[in-house]
Amino acid sequence: MTSTPPIAVVGPVLVIGTGLIGTSIALALTRAGVQVALDDVDAEQLKLAVTMGAGTVLGDAQSQLPPSTIVVVAVPPRFASAVIAQASKDFPTATITDVTSVKSGVLQRAIALGADKYRLVGGHPMAGREVSGAVGARKDLFDDRLWIVSPLSESGASHYENVRNLAITCGAVPIEMSPQEHDEAVALVSHAPQVISSALAAQLLPAHANHIAVAGQGLRDMTRIAASDSSLWVDILSENAGPVSEVISEVVRELQEVLQVLQELAGGDQDHEEIIDATLKAGVKGRARIPGRHGNIEAPFIEVAVLIEDKPGELARLFVAAGDAGVNLEDVRIEHVLGKPSGLVELSVKPEVANDLVHKLSLRGFDVRGSA
Amino acid sequence: MTSTPPIAVVGPVLVIGTGLIGTSIALALTRAGVQVALDDVDAEQLKLAVTMGAGTVLGDAQSQLPPSTIVVVAVPPRFASAVIAQASKDFPTATITDVTSVKSGVLQRAIALGADKYRLVGGHPMAGREVSGAVGARKDLFDDRLWIVSPLSESGASHYENVRNLAITCGAVPIEMSPQEHDEAVALVSHAPQVISSALAAQLLPAHANHIAVAGQGLRDMTRIAASDSSLWVDILSENAGPVSEVISEVVRELQEVLQVLQELAGGDQDHEEIIDATLKAGVKGRARIPGRHGNIEAPFIEVAVLIEDKPGELARLFVAAGDAGVNLEDVRIEHVLGKPSGLVELSVKPEVANDLVHKLSLRGFDVRGSA
Incomplete structure (x- = not known):
């Protein structure tokens, strides 16, 4: 999984912005044997990235940059358009890409500022966690x-291939979406x-x-991402205002339909429970469309619940017992129990191994609460 | 944790309805040495409950039921009111309680059908998972x-105490709420x-x-409960239509405020990003009010991310490595990675032990991706 990918882009690649994403890209490219030049207005971040082995400072390497190289703009969203446009001018034959989490607006503004459409291909690596700074970077x-590659209709084929290969070289799986499609998806x-x-x-x-004290796992799950950094999200939401407002409109419309039925029921009026049922059933089907960890429709795993002591x-x-049983765990959830230190652990496994797991865990003295 | 609780109600207790909850109550009471009589219109469920050691069939025990006993009505919500009223007539001195997940309507209808308000005290054990039938029951x-105990204003103190002690005898932590308060809380x-x-x-x-393919853990968490049984939920939502519609109204109102700002932004109008920021910030604060597993404000745990192979x-x-390090894991999350069999595991630990855990896991060759 961490072996060097078979395809490597031709370097050196210039990475502008040595935060978490930029430095991680630089480290991944270095791992693949690609020469990397680094630039950042923050001299401290830049120094840290160099110290971590992510590459050499641009000033030292610029003169050697061959015309075929790639420039990766990995700066905060609000600066991305200007930096893309400037890079397009500074490196007049390079492929220019970025890593911004919203695409249409950033790319359009970069073009308005003079970026060359033919050499510009947007990118968005889906890199999980938000840990900021070079210090959190990992090769x-x-x-x-997944790494979404978003060519413009004017992007040249060789520049698109360069960005695809960049993603692959970094160990990612490229997936093509137009900037508009990307923004709708996210x-x-x-x-x-x-x-x-x-x-x-x-x-x-x-x-x-x-x-609030009677909250269970459902509310915890539903509000986990609400704990995210609000200033970061104001920027993202504002940048992607159109597509986000369309999804929220639909959710509000759906909620209002249910709300009307509930209000009628509460008032003792004729009920239309089938409308509530329709929303719930659509939710069941919609949820089932989220791919499982192997890229397919989520498998109907069996959950084996085990009560364990909190120590x-x-x-x-x-x-260890699950491993000894030779059973692969598809997912693990730990339920938080209020008031007392104890925990219900739910192990998701393939249906065909559930009974065996229940049996073997019980033999080891585990308090298995059955499977469902 | 599974030791016999110190307080035991005086039996025998009659449990009407030997599904998951009823049979589990009967098993918990039996564990505490309380004599239990069982009744169910479904002879097969009843027989299974008896076989599991939950108690004896009502017909065999009825004549010995002393006047001080408790009747627990653990039937599906749509039958609860009628069964409560009938039990109140059949056992004219007993404390009558139920386990229905909505309280006001069920209790009011039971009273309208002739249940004795003085002896009626509602109940709702917060028993986590939905696994139906006696077969899933556990002592x-x-x-x-938590076990919510919902007295009516007319409920007698001794009957309230009986239901509180019933909860404690079953190993639960009783918490008092009026039926209306209960319904608003859930x-x-x-x-x-x-x-x-x-x-x-x-x-x-x-x-x-x-x-959908680019969905991350956020969407998975937000839609997990959407996979629940829709017919069960139509009943629950219809029964609690008033309080549910009030919460949904507020959420819709909040979403519409954000929506209006997003639509203005998308249209290029003057922005009011502070309105989006206010909702996000209120969300951060609201989320922080959910109690942690020890009943306090959720502790600011550190998440240590480890990439492990999928085998x-x-x-x-x-x-084993975490256990050897002497570190208690507060929570565990496994991120699903699309396309390839690999997994990022996030271990939540107390801040003071995070560095030690990172160090010890790294020494064992684990691919620790840093902590945050």
Whole structure:
């Protein structure tokens, strides 16, 4: 999984911006044997990235940059357009790409500022966690991750190939989407859910502590991303305002349909429970469309629930037992139990091995609460 | 944790309805040495419960039921009111309680049908998972769980005490709420989140598969409960229509405020990003009010991310290493990585032990991706 990918772009590659993503790209390219030049307005971040082995400072390497190289703009969204346009002028034959989490607006503004459309191909590595700064960078941050490659209709084929190969060289799996399609996709799967999570979590602010005390795992899951950095998200949401507002409109419309039926029911009026049922059933089907970890429709895993004591070593004992049983765990959830230190662990496994796992865990003295 | 609780109610207790909850209550009472009589219209479920050691069939025990006993009505919500009223007549001195997940309507209808208000005290054990039938019952299902006890204003003190002690005898932690307060609490923390999760997941139904393919953990978390049984939820939502509609109204109002700003931004109008920021910030604060596993404000745990290979034994090796390090894991998350079999595991630990854990895992050759 962390072996060097078979395809490597021709370097040197210039990475502008040595934060988490930029430095991680530089480290991944260095791992693949590609020469990397680095630039950053923040001299300290730049120095740290060099110290971490991510590459050499641009001033030292610029004169050797061959005309075929790639420039990766990995600066914060608000600076991306200007830096892309400047890079396009400074490196007049290079492929220019970026890593910004919203694409259409950033690329359009870069073009308006003079970026060469033919050499510009947008990019967005789906790199999981938000840990900022070079200090959090890892050479394997993109291993097995999707990397959206967003060519413009004017992008040249060789420049598109360069960015695809850049993603592959970094260990990622490239997936092509137009800038508009990218923005619609992330609005649906990331940006709108963020707003909805925040709007729900905001209802907890004026609530009685007693009411919140009975919260279970459902509310915790629904509000986890609401804890995210709000200033970062204001920028992202504002930048992708159109696509996000379309998804939220649809969710609001769906909620209002349910709301009307609930209000009629509460008022003792004729009920239309089939409307509630339709939303719930659509939700069941929509949820089932989220791909499983192997890129297919989510497999109907069986959940085996085990009650374990809250002390060091208990989870280890459980997973050793599961490992000894030869069962691969598809997912693990730990339920938080209020008031007392104890925990229900749910192990998701393939249906055909569930009974065997239940049996073997029980033999080891585990408190298996059955499977479902 | 599974030791016999110190307080035991005076038996025998009659449990009507030998599904998951009823049979689990009977098993928990039996564990505590309390004599239990069982009744169910479903002879097969009843027989299974008896076979599991949950108690004796009512017909065999009825004549010995002393006047001080408790009747627990654990039937599906749509039958609860009638069964409560009938039990109140059949056992004219007993404390009558139930386990229905919505309280006001069920109790009011039971009273309208002739139940004695003085002896009626509602109950709702917060028993986590939905696994139906006696077959899924466990004597420790309620251990360390909250059990909401909902007296009417007319409920007698001794009957209230009986239901409190019933909860404690079953291993649970009783918490008092009026029926109305109970319904508002579960609307906020459970019922409205269910509708919102479904409404969001419903948007995935018409979406392009490519768009859904880029989904991360956020969308998975937000839509997990959308996979729940829709027919069960139609009943619950209809029964608690008033309180649920109030929470959803507020969420819709919050979403519409954000939506208006986003639509203005998308149209190029003057922006009011501070309105988006206010919702996001309220979400951060609201989320922080959800109690941690020890009943306090959620501790600011550090997440240590480790990339492990997707094969049997790897999780075991990780947790053995964590156990050997003497570190207690507060939570575990496994990120699903699309396309390739690999997994990022996030271990939540107390801040003071994070560095030590990172160090010890790295020494064992684990691919630790840093902590945050």
